[in-house]
Amino acid sequence: MSVPLVDLKAQYHAIKADVDAAVARIFENGSFILGAEVRDFEQAFAHYCHTGYAVGVSSGTAALQLSLMACDIGPGDEVITTPFTFIATAAAISHVGARPVFVDIDPRTYNIDPAKIKAAITPRTRAILPVHLYGQPADMDPILELARRHGLRVIEDACQAVGATYHGRKAGSMGDLGCFSFYPSKNLGGAGDGGMVVTNDKELAERVRILRDHGRTDHYGHQRIGFTHRLDALQAAVLGAKLRYLDTWNEMRRAHAATYNELLASCDLVTPFEAEGCRSVYHLYVVRVSRRDELLAALHESGIGAGVHYPCPVHLQPAYAELGLSRGSHPIAETCADTVLSLPMYPEMTREHIDQVVEALNACMS
Numbered sequence: 063m064s065v066p067l068v069d070l071k072a073q074y075h076a077i078k079a080d081v082d083a084a085v086a087r088i089f090e091n092g093s094f095i096l097g098a099e100v101r102d103f104e105q106a107f108a109h110y111c112h113t114g115y116a117v118g119v120s121s122g123t124a125a126l127q128l129s130l131m132a133c134d135i136g137p138g139d140e141v142i143t144t145p146f147t148f149i150a151t152a153a154a155i156s157h158v159g160a161r162p163v164f165v166d167i168d169p170r171t172y173n174i175d176p177a178k179i180k181a182a183i184t185p186r187t188r189a190i191l192p193v194h195l196y197g198q199p200a201d202m203d204p205i206l207e208l209a210r211r212h213g214l215r216v217i218e219d220a221c222q223a224v225g226a227t228y229h230g231r232k233a234g235s236m237g238d239l240g241c242f243s244f245y246p247s248k249n250l251g252g253a254g255d256g257g258m259v260v261t262n263d264k265e266l267a268e269r270v271r272i273l274r275d276h277g278r279t280d281h282y283g284h285q286r287i288g289f290t291h292r293l294d295a296l297q298a299a300v301l302g303a304k305l306r307y308l309d310t311w312n313e314m315r316r317a318h319a320a321t322y323n324e325l326l327a328s329c330d331l332v333t334p335f336e337a338e339g340c341r342s343v344y345h346l347y348v349v350r351v352s353r354r355d356e357l358l359a360a361l362h363e364s365g366i367g368a369g370v371h372y373p374c375p376v377h378l379q380p381a382y383a384e385l386g387l388s389r390g391s392h393p394i395a396e397t398c399a400d401t402v403l404s405l406p407m408y409p410e411m412t413r414e415h416i417d418q419v420v421e422a423l424n425a426c427m428s
């Protein structure tokens with residue numbers, strides 16, 4: 063029996079009737095762009111995140127880009143973020159013409175280290191953009207406090223953390239704006255690309271709403287130069303059907319993580335650390351090992367779908383060569399990039415799947 067890294071088909075089969083009905087509804091009513099489906103899902107999602115507003119957009123990257131634009135961040139500005147993330151976090155900053163300024167991570171949580179942020183603040187700094195990596199919220203209280211003291215915006219990249227909490231507060235609801243991705247393999251995944259911006263600020267919500275739809279304020283009135291960055295009605299319908307199951311799925315992920323932790327306790331690797339007050343939703347279950355690449359290859363040989371998130375920190379990517387950063391600039395992120403290993407994680411996996419992964423891991427490591 064092989065175990066995949068994720069299994070989207072298993073989820074579809076578990077909720078096929080709901081998804082099929084949602085898709086059929088859209089084809090029957092013929093309303094593919096915005097409209098009631100998108101509005102209803104935005105409302106349900108805002109309610110889920112405990113925010114006043116939610117605006118559906120075309121991807122997590124679009125959510126980040128439009129959030130930065132809504133804060134009037136652009137050329138000449140700097141945005142502080144983590145180098146240990148999916149490249150889209152930094153790319154969104156670059157897309158608006160601003161410059162990403164990287165701050166190294168906490169080696170336990172893999173999230174931006176708040177203690178290192180202050181030294182990176184300059185007169186050009188406009189925002190802090192923490193990422194809630196693998197489903198665990200970054201340490202938000204010191205970040206929010208720094209931002210308040212220095213007059214900075216906080217934009218949360220919650221793309222991997224839908225439903226996670228930090229001292230009872232929902233990921234995405236703590237900063238000025240929170241950004242989500244509905245990429246199919248995310249904890250709440252669509253049937254294609256999609257994203258969401260949440261906020262408690264009516265004005266910021268309105269700016270994102272205008273920007274996502276050609277800068278439109280009425281059908282032929284365009285207040286700003288905008289984009290085609292809307293959430294599809296088809297995606298909204300599918301996501302609305304799936305949102306009802308999200309908490310159950312996240313609980314299943316947490317239970318699988320607990321089982322892994324227990325079974326791997328005596329193994330020569332570092333299991334995930336959950337910070338005090340944080341409830342991770344385990345978008346990924348990530349361990350750290352030595353000789354990672356050999357182990358990864360051996361696991362693949364045994365039919366175990368392991369992965370690496372992410373093998374190269376953003377500051378060392380060729381796309382960011384212009385920043386002039388080299389190995390040693392952010393040593394903790396670099397070490398983590400060399401040693402992290404993602405094990406299979408999806409709600410529908412069984413105890414047998416987990417046992418199989420652990421057996422293969424033990425065999426490959428001995």
Ligand SMILES: *Cc1c(COP(=O)(O)O)cnc(C)c1O
Nearest residue numbers: 121122123148150221222243245
């Ligand atoms: C998935 C992801 C994104 C980008 O989302 P898309 O919907 O693929 O554009 C951004 N940041 C993080 C941390 C992500 O995991």
